[in-house]
Amino acid sequence: MQKRWAIRENTDEEAVSNLAAALAINPVLSKLLVQRGIDNFEDARYFFRPDHRHLHDPFLMKDMDKAIDRIEEAIKTNEKILVYGDYDVDGTTAVSVVYGFFKKYHRHLEYYIPDRYKEGYGISTQGIDYAAEHEFSLIIALDCGIKSVEKIAYANELGIDFIICDHHTPGDELPEAVAVLDPKRADCEYPYKELSGCGIGFKLIQAFAERNNIPFEEVSCYFDLVAISIACDIVHITGENRVLAYYGLYKLNNNPCIGVKTLMEVAGKTSNYSIADIVFLLGPRINAAGRIDDAKHAVELLIACNEDSAKIKGDLINIKNTERKGHDLSITDAALSMIDNDAILIGRKSTVVFNENWHKGVIGIVASRLTEKYYRPTVVLTRSNGHVAGSARSVLGYDLYEALCGCSDLLIQFGGHKYAAGLTMAPENVEAFINRFEEVVSSTITDEQLVQQILIDAELNLTDIESKFFRILHQFSPFGPENMSPVFISKNVYVSGNAGLVGSNHIKMTVMQPGSAMFDCIAFNHGEYLSKIKKDTPFDICYSIEENIWRDKRSIQLNIKGIRM
Structure with a gap:
């Protein structure tokens, strides 16, 4: 497919120069920072050194005090609490975080995930009726509810209180809930607006822990689940989300909870996870539970307390994911045939x-x-x-x-x-x-x-790619929306040695410029260029720079997004 190459609009060159001098870094790196709104030493330090102390006070969120008051009252009077969440990755991780945390402090607690096909998205009448039938007097709704005005009114008629924890944009009218936690509320002055649904749930347990002098470790143990929600719900990886994703990736790669560890094992990759790895390996498996069967299986896996029960649920979810892939491939093939003919x-x-x-x-x-x-x-x-x-x-x-x-x-x-x-x-x-x-x-x-666009951040000479440059570039991660892995353009590169086809349509080759080192490259779905790439023929490439890990050996690799002869 033809792709349009577009270079980012001009950046403030004076700001780029001043920041490069202040940080003693390559101007290309300072340009990337300025593009991200970072133009001074202090902001750069904040960006490159995420710290859990940068997390905002949860009580800055509108209604957080009301939510904690109501939960404390429910615990004190032994009320039954139902943790209610959507059936996708964000919803199931949110339920796992909030249920897993409060289960330590309250016995009368259950969770509820609506059936994707019978109940649909969000708060359902069936879910409220279930709560009434089983004498739940408080529902904590996660990743849904902000527009459920009529459903919340129905719950109120039945004597059921709601705490809504949502991150979607509200409608003209807010539900009549005890508390509505949503940074996108027009009257909410919370400093960061782009939290995931699970992120809102995390702020709820953070607030409860602060109010009740519970150690932060009882909250931070859920960082891996929050990172999974951030990755799979495609929210911005900036500000507070960047801090949560940074710590979440660290926990996931070093000490994941039992359920996440099992999920990683069935996915076939147990270390060195990036945000992209979560999206492509873990997210589809969690989602498959609700797409093919019942999303409760995903929650049961993520809150598992022992490896045996986690293994049973992990294997089940993996089977459902295989089934999902079968439907996916057969329907895609049928749709492609329908269009092409x-x-x-x-x-x-x-x-x-x-x-x-x-x-x-x-x-x-x-x-x-x-x-x-x-x-x-x-x-x-x-x-x-x-x-x-x-x-x-x-x-x-x-x-x-x-x-x-x-x-x-x-x-x-x-x-x-x-x-x-x-x-x-x-x-x-x-x-x-x-x-x-x-x-x-x-x-x-x-x-x-x-016409699909490749957005290029900066032009780069291959001679600039050395250890310090890559080390600093690596600190721009975790990558995701609003902080994507930078794409560079290098002109007049030459292939060194042979270029070859791998897989069905991918090119593997080594390139260089005069005076530069040689860099291994992978160009996915660019097989049509193989016949044009000659040793003595210069061409342009746009690419991202990544670390390739093969049998515990690490090397720099260029992931080519486009080739122009």
Whole structure:
């Protein structure tokens, strides 16, 4: 697929020069810092040295004092508390953190995960009825609830109090809960707005620990679960999230809880995890529990107290993940065939595919794969509970949610954000939706948005890549949204030795510039360039710099994102 190379807009060169002098570092590194809003020594020190003491006071969050007061009252009077969370990675890790912590201090505690297919996302009437039937008087809702105004009102009628811990943007009206913890509330002055749902749960237990003089170690032992939520919910890795992710990765790689350790073992990688490794190896397995069977299995694994029970749940989740992969691959193949054999679909600026027999639990994954393949706004539809349910994904810069607003009269409901959304419609509206969505996208998307972009941070000579440079660059991690692994461009490089094909379509080679060392490279999905790469022919590359670990040997490797002859 053709990709557009775009170099970041000019950075304040004076700020770059001054910061390079103050830190005694390569100007390219100081440019990366300035791009991240860091332009003085103190901010750089804060960035390069994450410290748990940088975590904000949890009581700065609106309603935190009310939440802790209500929990303390429930514990004192032996009320039954239900910890309620969503069925995805963020929700199940949040439930595991909050349930695992409070179980040490309160006996009358259970957790509840709604059924993905019977109850859907968020607070459900069935969940509230379960609480009423089993005499729970307090529900702590995690990663959901901020828009559940009617459901919370129903719970109030039944005498059930709610504490909402959510990180999604509120609607015009807040639910009438005892406490609503959400930094995105307009009236909340909490300094950091981008916590995950599990992150909000972590702040809740941090506040309880501070109020009750519980050692911080009783809270920090959940750092690994918080890091998993940050990675898999694709929240910003800046500010407080960066601190939580830093410590969480350290714990995960050195002393993970029993459940996470077991999950790492069944994933086939037990050390040197990065944020990307969590996303691709651990996240899908946790999600598979709820996509294929029951998300409670994920919680049971993450709160496991002994290795035997963890092993049973870990193996079960791995089996469900294998089953999920089977659905994923078969549906993706069917969708690709459907598109490639239809001249009308190929020629469109959007992709909408429908098959009533596809598994609802994986259509979001399939939508992502189709977007990656054809690079245009994509919706995958299937039948579910008498309706047609869909999952949608977008391309860089295009507002998918706004496009769905243009089709709202054809939809029963929809929700999401700029790049991902879910929707439901009546079966008889499918054909009309396919045509309307194409009309809206065609009239609002630009030709530039339909070409995948590689955003390049800076130009770099290969001679600059030496041990000090790499050591400092490594300290920019953990990488993720708003702090992505930097992408560099080096011009007029030459292949040294032979370039060869590995796998089905990947190039492995060694490159250099005059006077530089030789660097091993891997160029995934660039096999079509192999015949053009000659020893005496210069070419440009854009790439990220990473550490390659093979049989305990570490080396610098260039992960090539693009080749230009």
